[in-house]
Amino acid sequence: MSKTYLITGVSSGFGYELTKQLLAKGETVIGTIRNDKNVQHLMEEYPDTFFRKFLDVTDVSAIQALVKKIFDHLDAVDVVISNAGYGLFGAAEELTDEQVEHIIATNLTGSIQLIRSVLPYLRKQGHGRIIQMSTYGGQVAFAGNSMYHATKWGIEGFVESVAQEMAPFNIGMTLVEPGGARTEFRYGSAQVAKLMPEYNGNPAHAFLSMLDPANGLAPGDPVKMAERIIESVDINPAPLRMVLGTVALDSTIDTLEKRLAEFKAQRELAASTDIVE
Known part of the structure; x- marks a missing residue:
């Protein structure tokens, strides 16, 4: 049985690849x-x-109006994929206030408001799947990516909480955490701060090597990644997280194991702050 998808940001990257594959199916x-x-x-x-719809995801009222219009004209929307977003690179000090505000409005607030807007309709129709495009950078942090990480760590916490709220309504939610892929995200749409010479040779500028195709392309295949994302729609219960790419998975596991070890080493410290009756 065919499904209806609502996807943000379909003109490039994963949004375009997902759309192309879904239409072919x-x-x-x-x-x-x-x-x-x-x-x-x-x-x-x-x-x-x-059906293409014009939308700036930083415009909350436009998100709400578009979602209402779509659901008012359709019997159901089966899958919502929150994909619109971009990368911003540079040391925290190098970023302008406008750059900080815009990436939060796009990657974090825009995603939050899209999800909030569709929830009443999905509850009413009694089913649905929400897929939030994140990144393994929602678990692992690198220098020179502070605001991108801030938006992705933020949306991950939001989705993990809302997933628990929506489970009783037969609405599954999935965070997709791809590694580097050969899309416009890295080779075209990435935004870079006005770099300061004080950070030359600093880890904050390591991203410059990553963004240069001459240093080798990203290992992730966006076609295969889109295939796995589409396949996840029929997995029940919905996987909360999907890490795509060997580098992404290995880095995530290594980071989480180190974090867990650090937490376990703090048992005595943590207990020292408890009230003992």
Whole structure:
């Protein structure tokens, strides 16, 4: 049975790849974009199953209005994929206030408000799946990525909490944590702060090597990653997290094991602050 998907940010990256694969499978996709130059061919090839909608996810009232319009005109939306977002690189000191505010509005607040907006409709229809595109950088932090990590660690906590709230309503939620992939995210849409010479040679500028294709491309295949994400829709119960890519998984496991060891070493410290009756 075919499904209807609502996906934000479908003009490039994972959003585009997911949309392309879903349409080829006969699914219906409502995809949000800021410009339609990259999806014109999809509109022409799938006039009955692809519907592009213009949306700036930093505009909360626009999110709410679009969600209401979509659900008012459809019997159901089966899957919502919160994908819109971008990377911002540079030391914390190098970032402008505007850059900080915009990435929070896009990656964090935009995702939160999209999810909040669809919840009443998914509850009413009695089913649904929400997929939030995150990154293994939602678990692992690197220098020069502070605000990107702030948005992804934030959305991970939000989704993990809301997933517990929605489970009784037959609404599953999944955080997708890909490693580096060969998409526009790294090679095109990434934004870089105005770099300060004081940070030259500092770990904060290590990302410059990563962003240069001459140093080797990312190992992740966006086609295969999109396939795994689509397959996850039919997994019940919904997996809370999906890590995609060997490098991402190994780095996540290593980081969490070190973090766990640090916590376990603090048992005496933690107990020393308890009230003993």
